[in-house]
Amino acid sequence: MKSAIVAAATVAAACICSAETTRLPAPDGDSGVTVAQALKARHSERAFADKELSPELLSGVLWAANGFNRPDKRTNATGLNKQEISVYAIMKSGAYRYDAKGNALVKVCDEDLRPSVAGHQPFAATAPVSLLIAADVSDPIYTGARSTLSNYDAGIVSGNIYLYCAANGLATVCRRSMDNDALKKALKLPDTTILHLNHPVGYPAGGEDAAVGAPSVKTERNREAMRLFEKCINANDLELGRRLISEKAAFNTPVSPTPLYGAEGYLSVVALMRRSFPDVQWKLVDMVADEKTVAVQWECSGTFNGDAPFAGLQPNGRRFSTTVMNFYSFDDDGKIFKDVAATGIAGILQGIGAIK
Ligand SMILES: Cc1cc2nc3c(=O)[nH]c(=O)nc-3n(C[C@H](O)[C@H](O)[C@H](O)COP(=O)(O)O)c2cc1C
Structure with a gap:
């Protein structure tokens, strides 16, 4: 039944x-x-x-x-x-x-x-x-x-x-x-x-x-999805984002008290970042993938010369380049439904009130 x-x-x-x-x-x-x-x-x-x-x-x-x-x-x-x-x-x-x-x-x-x-x-x-x-x-x-x-x-x-x-x-x-x-x-x-x-x-x-002996196509599919995801966030490509990100995916971010959903939600956070750092780019340096999860090492860089403040600071023209780590979870249809970012030192500084 x-x-x-x-x-x-x-x-x-x-x-x-x-x-x-x-x-x-x-x-x-x-x-x-x-x-x-x-x-x-x-x-x-x-x-x-x-x-x-x-x-x-x-x-x-x-x-x-x-x-x-x-x-x-x-x-x-x-x-x-x-x-x-x-x-x-x-x-x-x-x-x-x-x-x-x-x-x-x-x-x-x-x-x-x-x-x-x-x-x-x-x-x-x-x-x-x-x-x-x-x-x-x-x-x-x-x-x-x-x-x-x-x-x-x-x-x-x-x-x-x-x-x-x-x-x-x-x-x-x-x-x-x-x-x-x-x-x-x-x-x-x-x-x-x-x-x-x-x-x-x-x-x-x-x-x-x-499937004994069969290579894991889901793993390969997830790796390919991450390569496309790199293009998607750097080009702010909503159509590509909709193909890669589940519309049910909920993203918790410091910029919103409620979760942001789907490709629109994810790219709206990227767009906010771009207001402070208009040339911000993520370079996929390395990844480790299985059938459900991909862990990515990004090199993220940008110039703080946009028109929006960031973490309480006004744009000052300085350039940053840093390593960012994320774990992406994939559903059965090969779409991202969860993204966990390693906050590292930023998390500590935020926790003690050194940065907003
Ligand atoms: C024209 C054709 C008819 C087939 N008919 C059957 C079938 O009726 N039942 C079945 O279990 N497999 C069938 N097979 C699958 C073959 O048994 C299978 O392709 C073969 O054992 C080789 O295994 P592989 O496809 O994993 O390489 C058929 C394959 C072909 C190409």
Whole structure:
């Protein structure tokens, strides 16, 4: 019952436009790690955590599978550019056709068809979503020597799904086996549609470490996020900040009696600093990362020649350069939700009233 509610909430969280169509969040074209890191991490995984995929990751994996990356062409190549592949998201709350142009899920069946996708491999039904790769071969070109063309196209979609999952710490496996007849009947698909492959997708059971031998893509993702965070604070880039900082993140700062939230909150503190030190910059000198936390050593420098006082002092044109240490905590979606700064000597001086 609990997971049925969560499954419905995942789709609901993605903004319902009509009873049958659910708009997905815009795919994040900058998420994940480098292609080489994703290739190193790619593997088949058959055990899934009992947890729904976030709407962002669901949107991302569908886009990677068969989305548009140009106005009329897609992330996946197809023979003769026929674009005959469709992807279905098979979930507890029903079966949905991915509308790549509209970035939406269109409900085609109310039933939980995951057992039909799983067939004789029950593990597959435990993933929160299975992506079903279908090909419409009604075009007469799919005869003779070209009768198998859509097989290759399906394989390319599968490769995209594997890489997206590897880059984002998700578990998946490409599967040929499934109950074809039951699925085609439930999805009301004609004989000219071939169900080629399916991909159960979910968070790995037991956390990312459970994937024996797999490098930690979450750790790499967090490191990459910190490199982008450096750009974000130095360029005061709110859009980038929104991608990196959870909107639920609460920051306690001396400048406000109540916590400041999200990217807006964080960057408003940086903006205050910039009023006193217009050229303030943070240089990321070193970092130590794991799947949940990144510790960063910053070199922070600036000139006290702005128009706002700082710690009770009026701007005096003097320049500072100092080492700052922060611990950043990351949530499951790879966003910063907590920042703890080492106050060091400043904390002592503040505590005894030497500085404000
Ligand atoms: C076309 C194709 C069909 C597959 N079908 C299944 C399947 O039905 N069930 C399954 O558990 N794995 C299936 N696999 C996954 C392979 O077993 C897996 O890729 C292989 O063992 C290599 O492991 P790796 O992906 O971790 O490199 C399939 C893979 C491919 C490419």
